[in-house]
Amino acid sequence: MQKDFHFTTTYVLARLAGFEKEEAEIISSSSQFIDDATNSGRLLFQNFAGYEFFASAHKMLDYRNFEELQNHYSWIPFHFLPGNVVDDPLFEGSDEFVKRLICQPNSDVAKLMLKKVFAKKNKNYNLYQLGITMHVYADTWAHQKFCGISHKVNSVEKILDFDDGSTHKPHTNRIKNYFKKRWWERIFSFLLTEYSPLGHGPALSMPDKPFLKWQYVNYAGKIVRRDNTLIFMEACDHIYSALKSYKENEDSLVMHELPVVDRTKIEELFRTNISDDQQVRCVAWKQVIREGGFSFGPEEISYRGEGINGWKNQLKFQLPDELGGVSKNIEFTKCFLDSPWKLFHDAIMDHRRTILYEVLPSFNLTVV
Numbered sequence: 001m002q003k004d005f006h007f008t009t010t011y012v013l014a015r016l017a018g019f020e021k022e023e024a025e026i027i028s029s030s031s032q033f034i035d036d037a038t039n040s041g042r043l044l045f046q047n048f049a050g051y052e053f054f055a056s057a058h059k060m061l062d063y064r065n066f067e068e069l070q071n072h073y074s075w076i077p078f079h080f081l082p083g084n085v086v087d088d089p090l091f092e093g094s095d096e097f098v099k100r101l102i103c104q105p106n107s108d109v110a111k112l113m114l115k116k117v118f119a120k121k122n123k124n125y126n127l128y129q130l131g132i133t134m135h136v137y138a139d140t141w142a143h144q145k146f147c148g149i150s151h152k153v154n155s156v157e158k159i160l161d162f163d164d165g166s167t168h169k170p171h172t173n174r175i176k177n178y179f180k181k182r183w184w185e186r187i188f189s190f191l192l193t194e195y196s197p198l199g200h201g202p203a204l205s206m207p208d209k210p211f212l213k214w215q216y217v218n219y220a221g222k223i224v225r226r227d228n229t230l231i232f233m234e235a236c237d238h239i240y241s242a243l244k245s246y247k248e249n250e251d252s253l254v255m256h257e258l259p260v261v262d263r264t265k266i267e268e269l270f271r272t273n274i275s276d277d278q279q280v281r282c283v284a285w286k287q288v289i290r291e292g293g294f295s296f297g298p299e300e301i302s303y304r305g306e307g308i309n310g311w312k313n314q315l316k317f318q319l320p321d322e323l324g325g326v327s328k329n330i331e332f333t334k335c336f337l338d339s340p341w342k343l344f345h346d347a348i349m350d351h352r353r354t355i356l357y358e359v360l361p362s363f364n365l366t367v368v
Helices: 003-016 021-036 096-101 108-117 128-143 169-177 182-195 229-248 261-271 277-292 334-338 340-363
Strands: 041-045 048-051 156-160 214-217 223-227 325-330
Touching: 003 021, 003 128, 003 261, 003 277, 003 340, 021 048, 021 340, 048 340, 108 229, 108 334, 108 340, 128 229, 128 340, 214 229, 223 229, 229 261, 229 334, 334 340
Parallel strands: 041 325
Antiparallel strands: 041 048, 156 214, 214 223
């Protein structure tokens, strides 16, 4: 999923679930910032204090750069939560452990992840962590049938038109031709599919766009059909329920019915907002929100991950330029401890530890 879901749709769902505007902006900005937090490194302060932080996304999300991508540690805990399913007919013949790593919508693993975050409401970064969790939860729908390791099960042999002809062919043709402009791109395309298929890389961004109907042939020669709008709407129903369950202090996920008028408006935006550019789609969502298109009334919203007042720009120092770099001799101020940027990264570290060392081991899964 892209910014129009992780930020604007998540904002709408949080407001409908009962969160105040400020709370909803923190939740939805945290959800989107998972894709934008591409820095990692250490901060060393003048008073000898220090802080280490981690990236939750790759700095250059270019699926042609597969050698660097496959070594990045963020894919499983933040983008491809394992589903722990062994009887999916699409993956007959694959190793059992690999099948269990394949992302599945609303899996038992995802439900345990929700239960864990529900139990951490006393943390000062609780809303940031809730937003992070909603990103991962949403991606169990968009990234279903792919996994966060380099393996043949992620191979996409062909991208086809949908049976009823309703797919957006200009977009499909661009995807088909993406790697075929120059000889070295053709080689990368072959290698990406045959030797290093990571996540939904071979399908590029097609699983993440809410308006697409498409289908592909997987590594086993089986046709997989995707109506992204229906998939995204199912995700909305469960994310709304998770947010409302959290807001109402329920211990775990309880299904709540998304208001019909608002649900209809969300689906309309998914189906009619068909720009390939996620920023354009996001602007359209903001306009509908500004004009009072949802039952919580007209509101002006802003993404906290960018701009003059963005979380990074609120810091009084420069972050490391390189991945894994160090910023030294920083003047320490107590306000850093409560800064939104630090609270978000505190939540990132907690989420990663929880997934890798609590949630996955509960299902006898261990990954890096």
